[in-house]
Amino acid sequence: MKTGIFFNREFxxxxxxxxxxxxxxxxxxLNDVLKLPNVVYFESKPVDEEILLNTHTHSYLQEVKxxxxxxxxxxxxxxxxxxxxxxxxxxxxxxxVFSVGAGHHSGPSSGWGGTYLSCxxxxxxxxxxxxxxxxxxxxDTDCHHGDGTRAVxxxxxxxxxxxxxxxxxxTENGTKIDVDVMGRTTDNEYLKKVxxxxxxxxxxxxxxxxxxxxxxxxxxxxxxxxxxxRDFYLDLVKEVKACAESIxxxxxxxxxxxxxxxxxxxxxxxxxxxxxxx
Numbered sequence: 001m002k003t004g005i006f007f008n009r010e011f012x013x014x015x016x017x018x019x020x021x022x023x024x025x026x027x028x029x030l031n032d033v034l035k036l037p038n039v040v041y042f043e044s045k046p047v048d049e050e051i052l053l054n055t056h057t058h059s060y061l062q063e064v065k066x067x068x069x070x071x072x073x074x075x076x077x078x079x080x081x082x083x084x085x086x087x088x089x090x091x092x093x094x095x096x097v098f099s100v101g102a103g104h105h106s107g108p109s110s111g112w113g114g115t116y117l118s119c120x121x122x123x124x125x126x127x128x129x130x131x132x133x134x135x136x137x138x139x140d141t142d143c144h145h146g147d148g149t150r151a152v153x154x155x156x157x158x159x160x161x162x163x164x165x166x167x168x169x170x171t172e173n174g175t176k177i178d179v180d181v182m183g184r185t186t187d188n189e190y191l192k193k194v195x196x197x198x199x200x201x202x203x204x205x206x207x208x209x210x211x212x213x214x215x216x217x218x219x220x221x222x223x224x225x226x227x228x229x230r231d232f233y234l235d236l237v238k239e240v241k242a243c244a245e246s247i248x249x250x251x252x253x254x255x256x257x258x259x260x261x262x263x264x265x266x267x268x269x270x271x272x273x274x275x276x277x278x
Contacts, residue, residue: 056117
């Protein structure tokens with residue numbers, strides 16, 4: 001079973017909203033992990049508009065089309081959808097998908113905060129359509145609340161959405177959970193909350209696939225700094241990967257989210273690939 005990396009050179013040398021040009025040295029910094037025998041590199045392709053319209057309204061999509069970042073966002077969503085298809089078919093075990101202009105602040109008819117198309121919405125809706133599988137779990141460890149993702153899956157009790165943000169809340173029969181991690185914390189304290197609030201719930205929920213909105217904006221020195229070290233993200237992925245292997249045959253899709261520091265991205269993501277491929 002192989003690990004997929006999904007990237008497009010359109011993502012580099014552009015000042016993307018919020019995250020800037022943090023991917024300017026990609027995919028070159030991945031060269032060593034690309035030599036691993038069970039790692040496969042894919043160039044992300046634009047998502048079909050029909051797939052976007054299963055999540056977004058027509059009027060909102062027309063609005064986003066007029067923006068300069070639309071192409072990058074469609075490539076990001078396209079990478080997510082293709083990765084999920086290959087994971088669902090058993091051609092990949094797991095994947096890391098790079099994203100710009102798309103992510104967890106985009107709902108059916110709005111978007112903000114650097115994410116103007118949804119990644120998880122089109123992906124889950126399409127995989128449901130082609131496989132018949134209903135249950136999915138989404139972990140959000142970006143520093144901000146994934147309000148767009150929540151809006152996409154509102155009243156959908158077959159999607160477990162656990163968002164680590166700035167307040168505590170549980171709704172929709174325990175399928176929509178917000179966990180307060182704001183303020184200074186430690187790697188171990190955060191990981192304990194992930195085990196309690198996400199991993200334990202996934203064991204009972206039994207989803208077909210895990211999606212992970214992984215931001216490194218919570219790292220020391222980034223704009224959402226809560227005191228986490230760069231190695232926290234590696235430990236986090238190890239824990240969630242083990243959970244996926246226990247619950248859903250390893251089906252685990254990581255989508256890059258917030259954080260603007262290129263040095264952190266260049267440290268974290270090659271090592272995450274090594275973990276996924278181990």
